[in-house]
Amino acid sequence: MSVVTRTRLASAPSRPRITVNTRRQWITGFLFLSPWIFGFFAFQLLPILFTVFLSFTDYKATSEFMPGNFNYVGWENYRYLLIDPQALPSMGVTLKFALIGIPLGLVVPLLLAVLVNDRRLVGSSFFRTLFYLPTVIPIVAGAIIFNGVMNAQSGWLNLVLKALGIADPPRWFTDPTWAGFALNLLAIWAVGNAMVILLAGLQSVPTELYEAATMDGAGPVTRFFYITLPMISPVIFYNLTIGVILAFQYFVPALLIGSANGDPQKSLLFFPMVFYREAFVLSQMGYASVLAMVIFVITMVATGLLFYFGQRLVYYASGDAS
Amino acid sequence: MTTTPLPGGSPAKPVNRNLLYYARIALTRIGVNGLGLLMLAVFLLPLGYVFATSFKLDSQMTTQGAPLWPAAPSTYNYQGKDYPLYIVPGAGGSTQRLALVNPYRENSDMVDPAHPEKGVFNVTGRWRTWQPLYRFAPTLKNFIDAWEEVNFPRLFTNSLLLAGISTIGTLISCILVAYGFTRFKLPGKNILFIFLISTIVLPPQATIIPLYILFSKLHWTGTWLPLLVPAFFANAYDVFLLRQYFMSIPRELDEAAMLDGAGPLSTLILIIIPQAIPAITAVTIFHFFFVWNQYFEPLVYLLGNEKLYPISVGIGAFVTTYATYPGRSAATAVLAMLLPAVMFFLAQRQFMQGIVVTGVEK
Numbered sequence: 001m002s003v004v005t006r007t008r009l010a011s012a013p014s015r016p017r018i019t020v021n022t023r024r025q026w027i028t029g030f031l032f033l034s035p036w037i038f039g040f041f042a043f044q045l046l047p048i049l050f051t052v053f054l055s056f057t058d059y060k061a062t063s064e065f066m067p068g069n070f071n072y073v074g075w076e077n078y079r080y081l082l083i084d085p086q087a088l089p090s091m092g093v094t095l096k097f098a099l100i101g102i103p104l105g106l107v108v109p110l111l112l113a114v115l116v117n118d119r120r121l122v123g124s125s126f127f128r129t130l131f132y133l134p135t136v137i138p139i140v141a142g143a144i145i146f147n148g149v150m151n152a153q154s155g156w157l158n159l160v161l162k163a164l165g166i167a168d169p170p171r172w173f174t175d176p177t178w179a180g181f182a183l184n185l186l187a188i189w190a191v192g193n194a195m196v197i198l199l200a201g202l203q204s205v206p207t208e209l210y211e212a213a214t215m216d217g218a219g220p221v222t223r224f225f226y227i228t229l230p231m232i233s234p235v236i237f238y239n240l241t242i243g244v245i246l247a248f249q250y251f252v253p254a255l256l257i258g259s260a261n262g263d264p265q266k267s268l269l270f271f272p273m274v275f276y277r278e279a280f281v282l283s284q285m286g287y288a289s290v291l292a293m294v295i296f297v298i299t300m301v302a303t304g305l306l307f308y309f310g311q312r313l314v315y316y317a318s319g320d321a322s
Numbered sequence: 323m324t325t326t327p328l329p330g331g332s333p334a335k336p337v338n339r340n341l342l343y344y345a346r347i348a349l350t351r352i353g354v355n356g357l358g359l360l361m362l363a364v365f366l367l368p369l370g371y372v373f374a375t376s377f378k379l380d381s382q383m384t385t386q387g388a389p390l391w392p393a394a395p396s397t398y399n400y401q402g403k404d405y406p407l408y409i410v411p412g413a414g415g416s417t418q419r420l421a422l423v424n425p426y427r428e429n430s431d432m433v434d435p436a437h438p439e440k441g442v443f444n445v446t447g448r449w450r451t452w453q454p455l456y457r458f459a460p461t462l463k464n465f466i467d468a469w470e471e472v473n474f475p476r477l478f479t480n481s482l483l484l485a486g487i488s489t490i491g492t493l494i495s496c497i498l499v500a501y502g503f504t505r506f507k508l509p510g511k512n513i514l515f516i517f518l519i520s521t522i523v524l525p526p527q528a529t530i531i532p533l534y535i536l537f538s539k540l541h542w543t544g545t546w547l548p549l550l551v552p553a554f555f556a557n558a559y560d561v562f563l564l565r566q567y568f569m570s571i572p573r574e575l576d577e578a579a580m581l582d583g584a585g586p587l588s589t590l591i592l593i594i595i596p597q598a599i600p601a602i603t604a605v606t607i608f609h610f611f612f613v614w615n616q617y618f619e620p621l622v623y624l625l626g627n628e629k630l631y632p633i634s635v636g637i638g639a640f641v642t643t644y645a646t647y648p649g650r651s652a653a654t655a656v657l658a659m660l661l662p663a664v665m666f667f668l669a670q671r672q673f674m675q676g677i678v679v680t681g682v683e684k
Contacts, residue, residue, distance in 0.1 A: 025506060028586050032502030035495040036518065039555025043533065044521055050532035065535045115361065120354040127358055129670055131365055136666040137659045138615045140634045143641045144655040148648055149371040154383045156371045156390065189368065193677050200678040241523075249525045252617050256641040275527050280622055285531050296528040303523050 048296070054289035061283035070286070077290040086266075086274045087291065093180060093262070094271040098247035101184045105243040106236060109194035114224075116195070117202045128199070135192030143256040146186045147173060173257055176267035183268065186253055194239045201235035202228065230315045237306070237314045244302045248295055251276065271295065375652035377460035383648055387453060394459035397421070398435045405433065407455035410445060425449045464653035471650070472636060474657060481632040484549060484620075485613040491554035492609045493602065499556040500564035501590045505576065521558045526618065534622060546630060548623040549616075553609075560605045563676060567601035568594060604676025607669055614662060633658050 030037070055077055059070035081087055115121060116128045134142070149155050152171040161169040170178040209227050218226065229236075254268040260277050262269025272295060279288035375383070377392040397404040398421035405421035410432065412418050424431035429446045468474075502508075503515060537548040575597075576589045584592065595602065617634045624630050637658055640651045666673060 022507075026508055029502050029506030029508045029511075032498050032506065032586070033508070033514065035554065036499040036556035036561065037514070039495075039552060039557075040517065040521065043552050043555065044524060044529060047529035047532035047536075048524075050535075051528055054531060061534075065539065112361065115354070115358055118354050120351045121358050122355055127362060128674075129667070130362055132670070132674070133663065133666065134365060134369070136611060136662045138634055138662060139617055140638055140641065141655040141659040144637075144651050145368045145372045147641055148375060148652060149368040151648075154648070156367055159390075160367070189365065196674050196677045245523050245525070249527065256617075256638055259642065272527055276618075279531055279534075285535070289531055292525075292527045292531060295525045299523055299525050 051289045051292050051296075054286055055293050056286075058286045061279075061285050073286065077287045080287060081290050081294070084274075086269065086277075087271070089266065090262070090269045090271045090274045093267065093269055094248060094250070097180055097184060097250060097270065098244070100181060101187055101247055101250075102240070102243045104184060104188050105191065105194060106239060108188050109191045109198055109239065110236070112191065112195045113198035113202055114228075117199055128196075131195060132192035135190045137190070139252055140256060142186060142190065143253045146182065146189075146253075147257055150182050150185075174264055176265040179258065179264055179267045183253055183257070187250070194243075197235055197239065198232060201232035205231040233314045237310045241303060241306050241310075244306065245299055248272075248298050248302070372652045372655050375648055376464050376656045377462075378649055379461055379463065380647060380649045389456050391458060392460040393456035396455040396457045398433070400433050400435075400438060407435070408449065408452040409455055410447065410452055419455060420445065422449055464649035465657070467647075467650045468640075468653040468657065472640075472654065474633075476629070477631060477633040477636040478661075480630060480636075481614055481634070484546060484632050485610045487546075487550050488553040488613045489606055489609045491550065492557065492560055493605060495554050495556040496560040496564055496605060497590070497595065497598075497602070499561045500568055501586075501594060503561065503565050504568040505573075505586070505589075505594075518558045518561060522562075530619075530622065537623065543623055544625045544627045544630075546624075549613075549619060560609060563605055563608075564598065564601050567598050571597050600672060600675060603669070603672045607665070607673055608676055610665075611662060 056072060056074060057070045058073045058076070059065060063069040112131050116124050116131065118124070121127060137145070150157050150172040152158060152169075152174060155172075157172075158169040172178050172182040205228060209231070210223055213223050213227055249272055251270040251272040254262060254270050255273055255276065258264065258268035260273065260281055262273055271291070275288055275291040275295065278284045278291060374391055379394075382388045382393065396407040398407050399405075400421060400423065405423050407419055407421050410418045410420045418434065419436075420432040420434055422430055423433055423442050426449075428448060429444050430449045431442050432445045433442050434440055503511065503518075508514075533548070534543070537543050540547075542548050542551075571594060576593045579589045579593050614632075615634060616632070617638070620632050620635045621638075624635065628636075637654045640654045643651055
């Protein structure tokens, strides 16, 4: 690519007529791109650099942002991160949510997709629509619904569990041990996007592969692990990446159900919620910027690692690994 | 499949083997459909719960032995007065439906609705241990209460306006940018595209503090501008979806239009857009839903200016009032999810196609 560009640029002066045309093409093209280029600088790149800058200041949102209203404090905010009584435990809450939620977010939609893709299932498009339905329900409505259906006394979930013989089902959102897992269940409820993507992946596996494997005596389990899984591994990888990124940003349902305190007993105090509190409840923009940097760096490192290992583990049928 | 060796099946009895074979097919069919129905029941349990609760009186939630569906105690009118009906156990395990006229501790005066001519008679047994008889009685009280407590017309209008304007901005900007990425040879275009794609993983927390400071400097906080203006500057997700679709449109048509003297903009409007309606529909639906569900950004930028709240922020408080008013909270949730659910049922094909484009072709 770079070679091509260089030759074109080098040869440009000798062919002035093409240059005029090419330049016009460039100008028009960049005009079309300009909304995004402007937006990228104004709403993404410069703000990130500014967050880095703010993380070295003690700026508070109680006063207007201007020189004199904040001081340069060096690594002070980063040092406080290590002794902050909220930050480290809240990272534990986020990690626990991620460690349970990410595998669930891979297995449950795959199970649903395989089920809906099964020819023996009567009315599979009906099933697909209804499995997808929770995904379009607004987050706030979802929080209300789960706060109710997982209510310890009147919620239907515990009624079902009692009917199944569990005498003392968990008290979910009022029990610090179970509150986080209850949110995992709320998250897995809205699994429609992953299911639909996996379903399309399953349908794109060539049937000849299955026929050949069956001829060779492979049973359904063997076919699933040796044909289906490798063939849909790019899709699984996509779901994994999205799942990891979203897990480290997750906090809105926790805020709705457990308030900004992360009740009960800080068991729902997710790391991004500490960020939200520092920035928009306590107005500590300087320290909050450090917390934002942590989320940003974790996301970047996780995505980088996933892509690094993904290139080795994922099978791309076309041979093109991009 | 017929060659599958079966344990115990002797080759001398082919009929037997066929029977087993068909039995196995039938069993797996039942298994697959049974599993499907079970999973569906699990997924729809929360929805069933919220619908049932929204039509129930709160008093029913705390009553022992009350049914799960919206119900009220059945009564029988005897000589001008209503008496509650009970299922009274009789001799030998049989039961009778009787109306309770005068409750006492160890016995009660009852009347039989099937034979009112017999008059009031006394039945031995503690009436508190009897199962009351319920009838299906949904109430709209919760919806009326919710409607009076929250200004739903205003919340709906706000959400519709926000989502509508933001979607228009997204469509205009993303179509222009996607066209720029597909139909022009530009220096550094591939690098720009990698930058674009990498912004998909950008956590909102990394940018929101400087944006908040910027928007306060502009005196935009407390208004809709911080929520609307960025939408007019394209976003990676929708540009990517449109670009994938534009690339599949053959270039011959726009080249022909160019030869006829059409400029790039008229080529986009006259040739590309009419062919890209499915992708444009998908972007419209996705972005509309995205804004409809947005909670964090409106909460931060609107600064408690309740008149401008969208429905998501406006009903946020109902999550925690659940404990005191379950019915009203449930009714609010039902009202908030009604429009997205109806839209989804009407446009589910475009919906699923759009997801597939962004997820699989990446």
